[in-house]
Amino acid sequence: MKKYAIIDGHTDVLYSLPMQQRKFHQESERGHVDLPRIRKGNVSAMFFAIYPGINQYFVLKGARNLVDLVKEPKNELMFIKKFSDLEKAEKENKVGVIFHIEGVGGFDTEFHILNLLYHLGLRSFGITWSNSNIFGSGSSFTPGAPKDTRGITAEGRELILEANKLRVIVDVSHLSDKSFWDVLEVTKKPIIASHSCCRAISPHVRNLTDEMLKALAENGGMMGINFANAFLREDCGREVDTPYTKIIDHIDHVVNLVGPDHVGFGSDFDGTGVPDEIKDVTGFNKLVKELERRKYSEEDINKICHGNFQRIFKKVWK
Numbered sequence: 023m024k025k026y027a028i029i030d031g032h033t034d035v036l037y038s039l040p041m042q043q044r045k046f047h048q049e050s051e052r053g054h055v056d057l058p059r060i061r062k063g064n065v066s067a068m069f070f071a072i073y074p075g076i077n078q079y080f081v082l083k084g085a086r087n088l089v090d091l092v093k094e095p096k097n098e099l100m101f102i103k104k105f106s107d108l109e110k111a112e113k114e115n116k117v118g119v120i121f122h123i124e125g126v127g128g129f130d131t132e133f134h135i136l137n138l139l140y141h142l143g144l145r146s147f148g149i150t151w152s153n154s155n156i157f158g159s160g161s162s163f164t165p166g167a168p169k170d171t172r173g174i175t176a177e178g179r180e181l182i183l184e185a186n187k188l189r190v191i192v193d194v195s196h197l198s199d200k201s202f203w204d205v206l207e208v209t210k211k212p213i214i215a216s217h218s219c220c221r222a223i224s225p226h227v228r229n230l231t232d233e234m235l236k237a238l239a240e241n242g243g244m245m246g247i248n249f250a251n252a253f254l255r256e257d258c259g260r261e262v263d264t265p266y267t268k269i270i271d272h273i274d275h276v277v278n279l280v281g282p283d284h285v286g287f288g289s290d291f292d293g294t295g296v297p298d299e300i301k302d303v304t305g306f307n308k309l310v311k312e313l314e315r316r317k318y319s320e321e322d323i324n325k326i327c328h329g330n331f332q333r334i335f336k337k338v339w340k
């Protein structure tokens with residue numbers, strides 16, 4: 023098996039480390055992500071999410087914790103702030119950190135916090151985390167909850183334009199369907215769905231319909247496939263015996279629909295229940311093997327593993 027460097031579109035490791043009382047640089051039996059297991063999975067960079075970003079306190083606390091994590095030499099991490107940092111990280115044998123916030127309800131509407139965090143290294147954010155905030159409405163997980171039909175608000179439109187201007191990636195995972203379409207109407211740059219799946223296979227609200235995937239492709243964007251059992255399965259169940267090959271079924275679906283340039287991995291490791299067979303971030307090796315078994319070309323495996331995310335970085339950050 024050839025080795026492919028992985029860029030993973032979503033991990034909640036920052037959130038799970040203190041919850042599970044474990045250290046990033048030490049291999050653990052708990053959780054999904056730590057440095058030794060990242061090395062075994064051949065992961066070169068991940069989107070490290072600050073969660074939750076619902077208010078200013080959580081945004082600032084998350085940013086401080088992430089900066090602390092990255093500056094600890096034992097963790098062998100490096101912020102990826104521009105495209106050439108990917109190469110620099112590889113040369114210095116560091117794991118790349120893409121600073122991401124999941125839901126920016128904690129941002130002010132004059133964007134002081136956004137601009138400040140950009141200077142610290144923020145390069146990507148999702149507008150909401152399933153809930154709703156001043157900038158827009160999320161997908162909501164709660165059955166029977168009153169539907170927020172606002173979509174993206176006037177403040178949210180300003181936020182997207184400010185992100186475009188600053189060169190920060192806008193992420194539509196966790197948005198309501200109306201918000202998704204509103205973002206596409208406003209943005210001048212490619213966007214991502216960092217950790218979602220295909221609704222044609224699994225009818226979960228967190229997944230994207232074929233129409234959405236086609237529009238995402240037209241925008242030049244991409245989707246990172248989420249490893250959550252509930253988003254992979256036809257019945258949206260949480261059973262951990264979900265076959266790991268379901269992840270590749272979702273990749274197949276996107277590739278058949280819009281080609282190989284608009285899909286990658288967005289594991290959601292340390293933020294969700296994944297198939298037992300995947301276990302943790304070392305499971306990327308199995309996924310690459312399955313792509314090879316399904317006769318994907320080397321070029322396409324490169325795109326899925328990291329090339330498509332790299333294209334977005336180049337386009338949005340330059």
Ligand SMILES: [Zn+2]
Pocket residue numbers: 124196217290293
């Ligand atoms: Zn999430």
